[in-house]
Amino acid sequence: MKITRKTFDEVMFPCYNPMDMVIKKAHGAYVYDNRGNKYTDLTSGIAVNLLGHTPKGVVEVIKRASANLIHVSNIFCNEYTLTLASKLVKKTGYEKVFFVNSGAESNETALKLARRVAFDLYGEEKNEIISFNNSFHGRTFFSVTVGGQESYSDGFGPKPAAITHLPYNDTKTFEETISDKTCAVILEPIQGEGGIITADNDFLIKVRELCDKYHAALIFDEVQTGVARSGSLYAYEQTPVKPDILTSAKGLASGLPIGAVLTYDKFASHFVPGTHGSTFGGNPLACAVGAYVIDKVSDKAFLRKVNRTHDYIVEKVSKLNEKYHVFKEVRGKGLLLGLVLDGKYAGKSSELQKLCFKHKLLTLTAHSDVLRLAPALNIRAKVVDEAMELLEKAVKDLIAEN
Ligand SMILES: *Cc1c(COP(=O)(O)O)cnc(C)c1O
Numbered sequence: 001m002k003i004t005r006k007t008f009d010e011v012m013f014p015c016y017n018p019m020d021m022v023i024k025k026a027h028g029a030y031v032y033d034n035r036g037n038k039y040t041d042l043t044s045g046i047a048v049n050l051l052g053h054t055p056k057g058v059v060e061v062i063k064r065a066s067a068n069l070i071h072v073s074n075i076f077c078n079e080y081t082l083t084l085a086s087k088l089v090k091k092t093g094y095e096k097v098f099f100v101n102s103g104a105e106s107n108e109t110a111l112k113l114a115r116r117v118a119f120d121l122y123g124e125e126k127n128e129i130i131s132f133n134n135s136f137h138g139r140t141f142f143s144v145t146v147g148g149q150e151s152y153s154d155g156f157g158p159k160p161a162a163i164t165h166l167p168y169n170d171t172k173t174f175e176e177t178i179s180d181k182t183c184a185v186i187l188e189p190i191q192g193e194g195g196i197i198t199a200d201n202d203f204l205i206k207v208r209e210l211c212d213k214y215h216a217a218l219i220f221d222e223v224q225t226g227v228a229r230s231g232s233l234y235a236y237e238q239t240p241v242k243p244d245i246l247t248s249a250k251g252l253a254s255g256l257p258i259g260a261v262l263t264y265d266k267f268a269s270h271f272v273p274g275t276h277g278s279t280f281g282g283n284p285l286a287c288a289v290g291a292y293v294i295d296k297v298s299d300k301a302f303l304r305k306v307n308r309t310h311d312y313i314v315e316k317v318s319k320l321n322e323k324y325h326v327f328k329e330v331r332g333k334g335l336l337l338g339l340v341l342d343g344k345y346a347g348k349s350s351e352l353q354k355l356c357f358k359h360k361l362l363t364l365t366a367h368s369d370v371l372r373l374a375p376a377l378n379i380r381a382k383v384v385d386e387a388m389e390l391l392e393k394a395v396k397d398l399i400a401e402n
Contacts, residue, residue, distance in 0.1 A: 003034065019357050026053035029376055029383045031362060040387050041362045042375045047192070047224050047336065050251040050297060052376040057296070058254045058289055065288035073279060080284040084291045088262060091233055091298050094246065096268035098261040099282035103223035103249035104138025106259035109276060110245045111142055111184060113261070114217040117270045118183035122215065130177060130185045130216075132168040134194035134367075137186065137221055146186060148194070169199060171206045182216040189235040192224035195367040196331040196338025201240050208241040217267065219245045223259070224336065227251040228297035228377055231307045231334030238333065251377075254293045256286040297377060306334050306377050309384065313337060313373070316388045324395050331370075335377055338370040344402060355397045361390035 005020050021033040029052055031039040044050065051058060065080060072078055085097040100106050111129065118126040131137070135148040142160045145153045148168075153159055166173045168191060178185070185207060191197040211218040220243035225235035229251060232238050236246065244267060249259035257280075296302060314330050317339060321327045328342035341348055349365040356363045356371075366372040375387075 019354075028052040028055075029379055037360060039357075039360045039362050040383065040390060042373045042387055043362045043364050044251075044374050044376050045255060046250065046364065047229055047374040048250045049255050050227060050229070050293060050377045051254050052378055053255075055254070057292060061289050061292045062256075062285065065285050069284045071280070071283055071285070074277060074282060078284050080287040080291065081282040084260075084287040084294065085282075087291055087294045088248075088260060091294065092246070092262055093242075094262040095265045096263055098268070098271070098276070099287070100249075100259040100261070100278050101257045101280050101283070101286075102138065102259050103221075103247065104140045104143045104259075105278070105281075106223065106247035106249050106261050107137040107143040107146070107186070107219075107221055108140045109259075109261045110219045110221075110247050110263075111146060111186065112276060113245065113263070113267060113271060114184035114219060116275065117217060117267055118215075120270050122180075122183075126181055126183050126215075128162045128164060128179070128181045128183060130164050130166060130174070130182055132187055132191075133165050134168065134197075135165075135186070135188055135191060135221070136193035137188075138223070168194070168197065169203045171203050174203075174207060175210065178210045178214055178216065180214055182211075182214050184217045184219055185211055186219040186221060188221045188223075188225065189239060190225050190230060190333060190336060192336065192372075193366055195340075195370045196336060196372060198331070198333065199239065204239050204241045211244075217244045219243055219247065221247050223247055223249040224374075225333075227293065228303060228306060229334055229336050229374070230332075231303060231310060233294075233298045233303070235333065251297075252293060253286040253289040256283075256289050258283070258286040258290055260290075302377070309375075309377075309379060309381070310334055310337070312381060313375075313384055313388075316384065317391075320388060320392055320395065324392075324399060326395055326398060335373070335375055335379070337373040338366055339373065341369050341371070345398065348398065348402070351401070352394060352398050355394035355401075356391060358397070359390045359393045361387055361394065363391075 024034040031041045131146045133148040137143040137147040145159045226248040245263040252258045326345045328340045331338040347368045364372040
C-alpha cells in the first residue's frame with residue numbers, strides 16, 4: 001500500500017493538519033520520513049519521548065515485559081503496576097495512585113475526585129471549580145470545559161457547570177472569587193499550551209493558603225511539566241507549595257499511553273470500588289516502562305544535566321537573537337522552553353514553525369507568539385548545536401519574508 005501525506009486527508013478525521021511528510025522511524029533525536037529525509041526533533045512527541053525516540057533501554061523493557069504480560073485489567077493486580085505506583089509514592093511523598101491512559105483522563109479523574117470529596121464532606125452545594133484563562137487540561141468534555149480556552153469547549157451542547165475561569169497569576173481576582181462553595185482549584189505550574197508561562201510564587205502561596213482556608217482541593221496539572229520536564233521530577237518541587245492532587249501523563253512511559261493521579265489517603269479514600277475505573281488504566285506494559293523512566297529521570301545527575309542543557313539552549317538562542325532580534329525572551333524551565341516572538345514577528349509562531357520544518361527542524365508552538373521547544377531530556381550538546389544552526393536558517397527566512 002502506498003502511503004503519502006494525502007492518505008491522511010483521505011482516511012483520517014481532519015482534526016489535525018500535519019506537516020507534509022510521513023514518518024517511518026525515529027531514533028534518538030532524529031526522525032526519518034518515508035522519502036528518506038532526516039529531521040532533528042525538538043518536539044519529543046509533544047513532551048513525551050523523554051529519553052529520545054526508541055531508546056535501547058525502553059525497547060528492552062518492552063521486549064521483556066511484553067513477553068510476560070501485556071494486559072490483565074483492574075479486576076486483578078500485577079507486579080508492574082504496583083511497582084510503578086510504589087516508586088511514584090516513594091519519590092513524591094503522596095500516598096495513593098490512580099492510573100489512566102492520558103492527560104485528559106488524569107484531570108477528569110482528579111476533578112471528579114475533588115467534586116466527590118466535597119460532596120461527601122460538605123454536601124452538594126460545594127461544587128465550584130476555579131481554573132485559569134489559557135490553561136489546557138485535555139479534551140474530554142469535563143477537562144476541556146475546565147480548560148481556559150472556550151473555543152475548544154464551545155459547540156458541543158450543554159457544558160459541565162460550576163466552572164469559573166480567572167486570569168492566571170492574578171491574586172486579587174482569585175481572592176475575590178474563591179469561597180466556601182469552591183471544591184477545587186486546578187492550574188498548571190507552568191502553562192504549556194498557553195504560552196510557557198510560569199506561576200508566580202506569591203500567587204501560588206496565596207492559592208495554597210486560600211484552598212486550605214476554604215477546604216478546596218488544589219490540583220496541579222503536571223501532565224506537561226512533570227516527569228523531569230521542568231528540571232525537577234515534578235515542577236511543584238521548585239515552588240513553595242505542594243498540591244493536594246497531582247496529575248501526570250505525557251512522558252511518564254516514554255511514549256506508551258499512560259496517566260497517573262497522585263494524592264493523599266484522605267482524598268483517595270472517597271473513591272471506593274465502583275466509583276471510578278478504567279479498562280486500560282495501569283496497563284502492565286506501560287507501567288513497566290514507567291518504572292524504568294522514573295528511575296532514570298529522578299536521578300540527581302540526570303536532573304542536573306537537564307538544567308545544564310536548559311542553560312546551554314538559552315545561551316545559544318540568546319546569541320542567535322543578538323544577531324537577529326526576533327525574540328523578546330526565552331521562557332520556561334528545564335527543557336520546556338518558549339521562544340517568545342517580538343515586535344512585528346509576534347503572532348507568527350506557526351510561520352516560524354513551518355520554516356523550521358522546511359530546514360528539517362521539528363518544533364512546537366504554544367499560542368501564536370511562542371515557538372515551543374520540548375526536546376528529549378537527554379539531548380546532546382552536539383544535537384543542540386545542529387538544531388540551532390537550523391533554527392538560524394529559519395529565522396533568516398522569517399526576516400526575509402516579513
Ligand atoms: C497535553 C496536556 C493535557 C492532555 O493530555 P492528553 O494526553 O492529550 O489527554 C492536559 N494537560 C496539560 C497541561 C497538557 O499539556
